[in-house]
Amino acid sequence: MIKVWITLFSLTLVIAIGAVRGLQFLNHPPSLAETHKVIEIAEGATYNSVSELLEREGLITSRIYFRLLGAWTGNEKNIKPGEYGLHTAMRPMELLDLLVRGKILHYQVVIPEGSTARQIAKLLEAAKLTEAEVFMKVVEDPTLMSEFGIEGESLEGYLFPDTYQFPKRTPPHEIVRRMVTQFQAAYDESLRRRADQLRMTQREVVTLASIIEKETGHPSERGLISAVFHNRLKKKMRLQSDPTVIFALTEFDGNIRKRDLGIPSPYNTYRFIGLPPGPISNPGRESLSAALYPADVDYLYFVSKNDGTHSFSKNLREHNRAVNKYQRKKA
Structure with a gap:
């Protein structure tokens, strides 16, 4: 009988210690200081492999308790793949919530007005979102052009200049679709009616x-x-x-x-x-x-005044005078 009581006491003690440590795990982040980490969860990664990655990066103190947390919340199969920006002052529940909601990192790309497709390709490559040549092939894809009802040799002209946010590994086709969709929104019904008038x-x-x-x-x-x-x-x-x-x-x-x-x-x-x-x-x-x-x-004519503006003329005589004034003097 005494052995039974000793066994029960030992089990109770183990459970109590486990519960205390579990509460400590849930309520205390690995560090009070925010050490930021960027991690990438691959497509098809298991919950166990994610737990090991987080522990290795110092973002959780125990992969075992994190696995138990996933089982308790029913989120073992709900983590989204992608690139995440996390830090060591995050509590495990907060961290898991981000992974389940798929709050992945987005990279900002600013496309200036008047950029060519080639210049846009280089901006995207610099942001490590795609290779320039791959992007250009998509811009010249006749299937994609047909999807939007656009004629010509490429989608040059329809990649609307704006500020975009894209996650890593966004397919180039999706980047182009987003830009063309922005163009379609900008080229609205009022502009289409005016074009018909002209x-x-x-x-x-x-x-x-x-x-x-x-x-x-x-x-x-x-x-x-x-x-x-x-x-x-x-x-x-x-x-x-x-x-x-x-x-x-x-x-x-x-x-x-x-x-x-x-x-x-x-x-x-x-x-x-x-x-x-x-x-x-x-x-x-x-x-x-x-x-x-x-x-x-x-x-009918204009010539640069070398200050970002132009001089405009109605006839060739006026234009030649403007050229003499602003351009030949410069030469």
């Missing part, structure tokens, strides 16, 4: 907007730049836009040379009348609007 296709609007975006970074000039191009198109004049030539060049060192103006590319608006075959950059909402709402002026 008898412009969506592609023509985006192409013109992409040139406007590249020609000026000054918001007050967008409508004036748009007016120059609209007026030239009506008069069957060449647009003679430097950014279209730059887009056509395979290499550009920052200077346009006379020989560049003669390249046979259909994007060279010094050689060919009308808009180029497609967009040369990815324009923002303001440039899309400017393409559809040109200023009510009869300008």
Whole structure:
């Protein structure tokens, strides 16, 4: 009988000690100091392997108690894969809650207005979200273009410039879909109605907007730049836009040379009348609007004043005077 009581007492003591340690495990983080760790839980990882990883990284004090916690809460199969930002001052329940809710890390990427698809690809590669060449292949994927009803050789022009948040390992197709979806939201019904009034296709609007975006970074000039191009198109004049030539060049060192103006590319608006075959950059909402709402002026020319703005002229004589004033003096 005494042996039975000793056994029961021992079991009770073990259980009590286990309960106390369990409460300590739940209520006390590994450290009061926040040592931040980034961990990645692979697709298909087991709860046990996650417990071992957390203990190894010093984020929990006991993988055994963390396993018991998972069983007690019924979350052994509910942990989401992905990359997490955790720290050593987190209690186990708080940590488990993040893993179950899938609060994975997101990486911010800022796409400036007027960026080309190639420039966007490099930004995403720098953020370690995808390889630039892989992204470019997706941008040129005819299946994806067909999904959005977009014609042409690529989705250049439809990768809307904005600030994005993407988790690690986001498929490139999903990144592109997100950007094109943002474009569709920006190119809303009011712009579509205006395009119909002007008898412009969506592609023509985006192409013109992409040139406007590249020609000026000054918001007050967008409508004036748009007016120059609209007026030239009506008069069957060449647009003679430097950014279209730059887009056509395979290499550009920052200077346009006379020989560049003669390249046979259909994007060279010094050689060919009308808009180029497609967009040369990815324009923002303001440039899309400017393409559809040109200023009510009869300008046909503009030249840089070397301060971020331009001088506008109605005829070639005025334009030549402006060139002499702002450009030849500079040379």
